[in-house]
Amino acid sequence: MLEIAVLGLLNESPMHGYELRKRLASLLGAFRAFSYGSLYPTLRRLQEAGWIDEEAPLEQTPAPSVGFAGRSKRGKRVYKLTAEGKEHFATLLAEVGPEAYDDEGFGTRLAFFAQTRSDIRLQILEGRRQRMTEQADGMRTSLARTRERMDRYTLQLQEHGLESADREVRWLSELIESERTARPPLG
């Protein structure tokens, strides 16, 4: 999952690890953070696979001035997508696995929806809604079965979880709806 996120960000512009992590955190927001402990190994893996590449450190930029980011002093490693990387990223965006429906996977996929084909978008949104609906129903059932046996706090926890799931289902329905009206299915 980090793979697609990293490729997606580098597809917009070259970056180094630190910046990548910051953009990742603000892009995915609540959905995920990703620590360096997974980011750096991923960068190495992607580099070995040939999807990304390190920009030359260009020994000394005697560039004088203020506010200009032409640097890359010692130790700075700037990564960019290779041609194969771009291709690979496009392939990843065009396929949908079950991992696109869990919290983390869905957040990542949604973050790159602008570059995703609209039929794939719809498929992901509907798959996610399906999953969240099942989750909500499961919680509703379990809640109905065990409501009287639960203490106040457990009940609160469950109800909050259920409401969150229901809210997400409604949100997804809106997204699906506007996705459909924007591109009616050739009917």
Place this chain on the structure above:
Amino acid sequence: MLEIAVLGLLNESPMHGYELRKRLASLLGAFRAFSYGSLYPTLRRLQEAGWIDEEAPLEQTPAPSVGFAGRSKRGKRVYKLTAEGKEHFATLLAEVGPEAYDDEGFGTRLAFFAQTRSDIRLQILEGRRQRMTEQADGMRTSLARTRERMDRYTLQLQEHGLESADREVRWLSELIESERTARPPLG
């Protein structure tokens, strides 16, 4: 975190792994699942530490009747808390670390609030609210700064995340409020 959950459930009644996992899933609801890949190693770890113990398999229970769970046929491992385990669990419930404020840790702690001291309950609820407030504020700021640069989908993702965080803050505030009125702080 699994540790406290397992101890808490076994504190209610002895159980085997499979049942433990099911109760775990329904107890924590959306907050967490826990797979066998972590459950069984945890059980072993807890057993080695002496917090839990295996009930004797008692070769054959010729117990006749219906609905009685006196079994334990071949291969069934029923675990129960030891005296040290009960003590350890009480200690765990009485202390609050930073891990009690993230999604998983908070869900687990809340699930055993009924057995937690009320001052500790309040501390956990307030710590969680603090964290969620910070998260929400961070998202609001980042949203305000980058709103125009974002595409429709990223914006949707961020706004949904923000609303969820705000909702949780409100929910926590209600819990804190009712916690305070139920047990006014000796004032």
Place this chain on the structure above:
DNA sequence: GTGTTGATGTATCGTGCTGATACATCTCGC
């Protein structure tokens, strides 16, 4: 000038969790 703080930046390690997989037994309906 020099010291200190905080942001930037790369990197590793131990620990823990997931998802997949394997396998064995028990229960119930057909």
Place this chain on the structure above:
DNA sequence: GCGAGATGTATCAGCACGATACATCAACAC
């Protein structure tokens, strides 16, 4: 008697986290 599905224990590769370490750089203070 037999297959299906729930019950039940267990392991493994891969991934991610949180802590930690360390180095550079800008800013501002004394």
